[in-house]
Amino acid sequence: MGYITIKDLNFSYNRKQNVLNNINVEINKGDWVAVLGHNGSGKSTLAKALVGLIEPQSGTITIDGLELTEESAYDIRKKIGIVFQNPDNQFVGVTVRDDIAFGMENLQVAREEMIERILFYADKVQMKNFLDKEPSQLSGGQKQRVAIAGILAMKTDIIIFDEATSMLDPSAREELMSYIKSLHDEGLTIIMITHDINEALLADKLLILKEGEVFAQDDSRKLMRHKHLFVESHLELPVALDVANELKDKKYDLIKETLWAYVSMK
Amino acid sequence: MKGIVIGQYVPGKGFFYRVDPRTKIVAVLFLMIGTFLLNDIYQVIGALLLTFILLVIGKISFIKVMKGLKPILILLIFTFVFQILLNKEGALVLDSNLNISLINIAFVIGLFIVWRLLAKFKKFNFLLFIAFIVGSIFLFANVTISGDYLFTSFNFRIYEKGIEMSIFVVLRLLIIITLSTILTLTTKPTDLTQGLESLLRPLKKIGFNSDDFALIISISLRYIPTIFDEANKIMQAQASRGADFSEGKLKDKLKQVISLLIPMFIIAFMRSEELADAMGSRNFIPGKPRTRLHILEYSYRDVLVSMFTVAFFTIALLLRINVLGY
Ligand SMILES: Nc1ncnc2c1ncn2[C@@H]1O[C@H](COP(=O)(O)OP(=O)(O)O)[C@@H](O)[C@H]1O
Ligand SMILES: [Mg+2]
Numbered sequence: 001m002g003y004i005t006i007k008d009l010n011f012s013y014n015r016k017q018n019v020l021n022n023i024n025v026e027i028n029k030g031d032w033v034a035v036l037g038h039n040g041s042g043k044s045t046l047a048k049a050l051v052g053l054i055e056p057q058s059g060t061i062t063i064d065g066l067e068l069t070e071e072s073a074y075d076i077r078k079k080i081g082i083v084f085q086n087p088d089n090q091f092v093g094v095t096v097r098d099d100i101a102f103g104m105e106n107l108q109v110a111r112e113e114m115i116e117r118i119l120f121y122a123d124k125v126q127m128k129n130f131l132d133k134e135p136s137q138l139s140g141g142q143k144q145r146v147a148i149a150g151i152l153a154m155k156t157d158i159i160i161f162d163e164a165t166s167m168l169d170p171s172a173r174e175e176l177m178s179y180i181k182s183l184h185d186e187g188l189t190i191i192m193i194t195h196d197i198n199e200a201l202l203a204d205k206l207l208i209l210k211e212g213e214v215f216a217q218d219d220s221r222k223l224m225r226h227k228h229l230f231v232e233s234h235l236e237l238p239v240a241l242d243v244a245n246e247l248k249d250k251k252y253d254l255i256k257e258t259l260w261a262y263v264s265m266k
Numbered sequence: 267m268k269g270i271v272i273g274q275y276v277p278g279k280g281f282f283y284r285v286d287p288r289t290k291i292v293a294v295l296f297l298m299i300g301t302f303l304l305n306d307i308y309q310v311i312g313a314l315l316l317t318f319i320l321l322v323i324g325k326i327s328f329i330k331v332m333k334g335l336k337p338i339l340i341l342l343i344f345t346f347v348f349q350i351l352l353n354k355e356g357a358l359v360l361d362s363n364l365n366i367s368l369i370n371i372a373f374v375i376g377l378f379i380v381w382r383l384l385a386k387f388k389k390f391n392f393l394l395f396i397a398f399i400v401g402s403i404f405l406f407a408n409v410t411i412s413g414d415y416l417f418t419s420f421n422f423r424i425y426e427k428g429i430e431m432s433i434f435v436v437l438r439l440l441i442i443i444t445l446s447t448i449l450t451l452t453t454k455p456t457d458l459t460q461g462l463e464s465l466l467r468p469l470k471k472i473g474f475n476s477d478d479f480a481l482i483i484s485i486s487l488r489y490i491p492t493i494f495d496e497a498n499k500i501m502q503a504q505a506s507r508g509a510d511f512s513e514g515k516l517k518d519k520l521k522q523v524i525s526l527l528i529p530m531f532i533i534a535f536m537r538s539e540e541l542a543d544a545m546g547s548r549n550f551i552p553g554k555p556r557t558r559l560h561i562l563e564y565s566y567r568d569v570l571v572s573m574f575t576v577a578f579f580t581i582a583l584l585l586r587i588n589v590l591g592y
Contacts (some may be wrong), residue, residue: 053543053547081547084543088492089544090544092548094487098456102545103549104557105557106548106550111561134491151548
């Protein structure tokens with residue numbers, strides 16, 4: 001069994017049409033998984049189910065051996081956190097300091113411990129000099145980093161990024177991507193939701209959702225060699241990757257390198 | 267619209283900045299009630315002097331407090347005028363006829379035009395307005411020229427008690443406003459809400475959760491600048507499509523306001539849903555106990571403020587029930 005196991009998961013908002021349809025996924029500790037899919041394919045819904053914000057009609061989610069139920073959701077959320085798309089709509093505190101504290105306050109972390117963790121994690125996301133700043137004084141990228149610090153401070157070891165870069169400008173996007181990479185290097189489990197194929201292909205594993213179903217899941221290097229998968233799920237493979245795919249047949253495996261270059265170019 | 271300040275908090279280091287918000291809230295409340303218990307002009311003048319001493323102790327600039335008065339200046343003036351006109355006790359101070367005559371009206375219109383012209387110098391606008399009113403009354407009261415056509419004339423009387431009462435009422439308002447300004451000037455909105463939360467905590471017994479209440483207030487405060495920004499963006503977007511928010515008929519303006527409000531409401535709904543998800547994912551459960559990063563602590567300053575408040579309130583009460591035989 002994986003660190004995160006999703007088994008036969010079904011969910012619908014209106015009980016007529018399933019938004020998530022018979023999802024089966026296994027994610028190992030320390031994996032970096034990209035969830036790819038066009039708009040409305042159910043990515044955000046899957047993320048919300050994983051943190052227990054919505055209750056599936058059937059199927060189970062198990063994280064670190066603990067099955068997610070209404071009762072266990074509180075404990076599950078000690079292990080898994082989520083950074084949402086809109087930097088403005090997840091900043092709860094009045095200042096950076098307050099926002100990083102919010103999750104810890106809910107977990108009833110002692111005050112002295114909170115102060116220590118705030119300094120440590122603010123430093124980690126390079127927001128230590130901004131602790132007393134209010135959200136209106138911060139850029140989108142900075143707000144997303146505060147959100148990351150707030151989750152890390154809760155000592156979670158799985159972070160979901162639900163299109164967390166999509167509202168940022170290119171340089172902030174690249175910066176956030178390198179933060180995600182360093183979190184992965186430190187051993188955190190990363191689930192990165194995106195409809196940007198260039199970002200998705202940086203992950204080790206790829207999960208393609210199409211109309212609420214798992215269309216494909218495998219090692220990203222393997223999947224990206226099958227152009228038809230992307231085409232069929234209405235995703236466009238970037239030109240550079242097309243070229244890399246061609247080169248691959250000539251024994252130059254440049255796909256990973258091409259991708260980093262591609263993302264930094266953007 | 268970056269950096270909009272909510273409330274009137276101005277960062278500083280004076281005495282009152284380091285008084286616990288709970289103490290400040292309760293003290294201001296009791297000082298206000300005490301002020302309303304005072305019932306003659308000398309007592310109120312004494313209280314006003316005390317209030318000014320508070321400003322000096324707190325190193326709060328008098329000008330900032332005066333600026334806080336600006337929005338209610340009109341109220342103060344109306345109160346003053348009404349008290350003067352309506353009170354008919356005591357000795358007669360002024361007795362004159364207000365003559366509404368042709369020449370007087372002509373002069374007043376002339377004065378009005380001069381006022382409007384001078385009003386371009388925005389700074390003195392208000393002083394000029396006062397000058398205009400006083401000038402008009404002076405004209406009506408004193409100028410009579412033979413051959414002028416007199417429409418009608420009013421009897422205009424001011425009594426001693428009227429002057430006393432109007433000063434009494436205005437000074438009392440001044441004290442109340444100065445006190446509340448000291449509170450809002452030296453207390454961060456977040457501290458204010460946390461103080462309120464702490465004070466309202468006993469209400470938990472009757473089912474009122476002050477913790478959630480304080481969180482709601484502080485989140486609302488936090489989102490006001492964001493919503494302003496948004497309104498600005500929407501207005502710019504609509505202006506770029508030809509909408510003009512500054513001109514047009516009332517009907518057009520109404521249309522524009524509605525076209526601003528609807529997207530703002532939709533965004534606010536989406537925002538609140540996303541915010542609820544963000545809070546839930548960080549394990550916020552309404553009503554569940556939480557630890558707090560900010561804690562409130564009393565110091566010797568709170569003792570001083572409490573002592574002052576108790577003394578003031580007690581004296582005011584004793585004066586009121588006339589125990590001191592005064
Ligand atoms: N709160 C909701 N109520 C009803 N339907 C929803 C809600 N949220 C999403 N949906 C629908 O569920 C489907 C999947 O949405 P979502 O998970 O947000 O997709 P994605 O994140 O991949 O773009 C869409 O068809 C969307 O319209
Ligand atoms: Mg989504």
